[in-house]
Amino acid sequence: MQVNQLTAQLSISAQLSPKELAQAAENGFTTIICNRPDQESGNEAPSEIMQTECEEHGMQWCYLPVTPQQITDQQVVEFGRLLDESAGQVLAYCRTGMRAAKLWALSQAGNLPLSEILTSASSAGYDLTDLSDRINNLAK
Numbered sequence: 127m128q129v130n131q132l133t134a135q136l137s138i139s140a141q142l143s144p145k146e147l148a149q150a151a152e153n154g155f156t157t158i159i160c161n162r163p164d165q166e167s168g169n170e171a172p173s174e175i176m177q178t179e180c181e182e183h184g185m186q187w188c189y190l191p192v193t194p195q196q197i198t199d200q201q202v203v204e205f206g207r208l209l210d211e212s213a214g215q216v217l218a219y220c221r222t223g224m225r226a227a228k229l230w231a232l233s234q235a236g237n238l239p240l241s242e243i244l245t246s247a248s249s250a251g252y253d254l255t256d257l258s259d260r261i262n263n264l265a266k
Contacts, residue, residue: 129153130223130250136209138226138250139219144171144179151183156214159205161225163191170221186212192225197232202264206233227252235264 127146129137141162142150150158158180164172173189180187188208192201209216209230218226231243231254238246240261247254 129217130227130252132227132230132246132250135212135214136216136218136230138223138230138252139217140223141170141221142176142217142219144175147176147179147185148183150217151185154215155185155217157186157188157208157212157216159188159190159208159216159218159226161190161192161205161218161220161229163193166221190229192220192229194221194225197225197228199264202229202232202235205229209233224252228254228257231257231261232264235261236266240265 127139127142127149129139131137137155147158158176160173160176162170177187177189190201190204190208218230220226227247227250231247234243240258243261244254244258
């Protein structure tokens with residue numbers, strides 16, 4: 127399991143397996159956010175199994191499925207709310223981590239300067255410069 131830290135609170139990962147949730151709990155994560163729709167490719171565990179495994183390891187499960195290239199403003203607001211309401215370390219995942227990173231970046235519009243958002247994402251391995259205009263528009 128490769129984890130990329132975006133902020134002190136939030137880390138991003140590619141697709142997790144049920145077994146990796148035990149490792150996430152051992153690493154101190156208290157909340158898991160899944161941004162991958164069930165049966166997106168057929169090779170990922172269904173959200174019901176992931177939720178059960180997550181809860182068995184004492185972590186909060188949040189299911190916010192997002193279709194690639196179709197992130198809505200409502201999903202952005204919901205992602206921000208989930209972060210705000212999470213008391214501990216959060217691990218968000220999707221197929222590659224990119225959707226989760228984009229949701230975070232868009233949710234920070236108006237809270238952080240664009241340059242800080244892009245630098246944090248880049249440091250974690252995500253080039254989100256293509257979101258610059260949308261982040262600026264959301265910040266208004």
